Amino acid sequence: MFQVGDKVLYPMYGAGIIDSIEEKEVLGVKGQYYLLNIPHVHMEIMIPVGKAEDLGIRQVVNCEIIDQVLSFLFQGDTDPVIFESNNRFYRDINKKKMKSGDIFQECEIIRDLTRKSKLHKLGMEDNNMLNSACQIITSEIVQAKGIEMEEAVEMLQEVISRAKEENEKQELLG
CATH class of the missing domain: 1.20.58.1290 (CarD-like, C-terminal domain)
Known part of the structure; x- marks a missing residue:
């Protein structure tokens, strides 16, 4: 599990920073979501915590x-x-x-x-x-x-x- 402030890469979008981890209700189902800020495309994405690995999200390399x-x-x-x-x-x-x-x-x-x-x-x-x-x-x-x-x-x-x-x-x- 990633933490707030972690720098991660979301394939197809690029690298960004996890701004927060929040409990949200989407389509009537509650779950934990990463709010990922991808600055170079001025985008904020909500990603279900449980699907991050399946989406190929990983730590930014050193x-x-x-x-x-x-x-x-x-x-x-x-x-x-x-x-x-x-x-x-x-x-x-x-x-x-x-x-x-x-x-x-x-x-x-x-x-x-x-x-x-x-x-x-x-x-x-x-x-x-x-x-x-x-x-x-x-x-x-x-x-x-x-x-x-x-x-x-x-x-x-x-x-x-x-x-x-x-x-x-x-x-x-x-």
């Missing part, structure tokens, strides 16, 4: 994990299936990765779609998925490191830009 994620963001291979246009199978895999709330799987989405965008323009669905993954990662960086959103966005964009530059150098060398 600073060391954030640093590790940013260091290795573009490590690993991309499944070639992603480069096929309109591949619904791969989009479904990305949606599962997002819903998992696993920061490493969310980073795979950023890595793979960034690589795909180098070859050809992303479609609307892929572009939205990339933007959502970036938003969720940056919201977790904000909560983990206690920094402003602009600084977190800058950190992520710097990693992405550096990876693009390294990739271009490798292509020129051979």
Whole structure:
């Protein structure tokens, strides 16, 4: 069970803080609810305490994990299936990765779609998925490191830009 003030990640929405735990009656049934404030989207969500785990809600990772994620963001291979246009199978895999709330799987989405965008323009669905993954990662960086959103966005964009530059150098060398 989470406590008031805990920093948590709600997959598909991002990281926030539990403002309170309250007893509420919803549809005639009383229960305990987390009131989760997700600042980067200006949203407050009521989550049944008993369903938090099923929804993939977890503690925000620590600073060391954030640093590790940013260091290795573009490590690993991309499944070639992603480069096929309109591949619904791969989009479904990305949606599962997002819903998992696993920061490493969310980073795979950023890595793979960034690589795909180098070859050809992303479609609307892929572009939205990339933007959502970036938003969720940056919201977790904000909560983990206690920094402003602009600084977190800058950190992520710097990693992405550096990876693009390294990739271009490798292509020129051979």
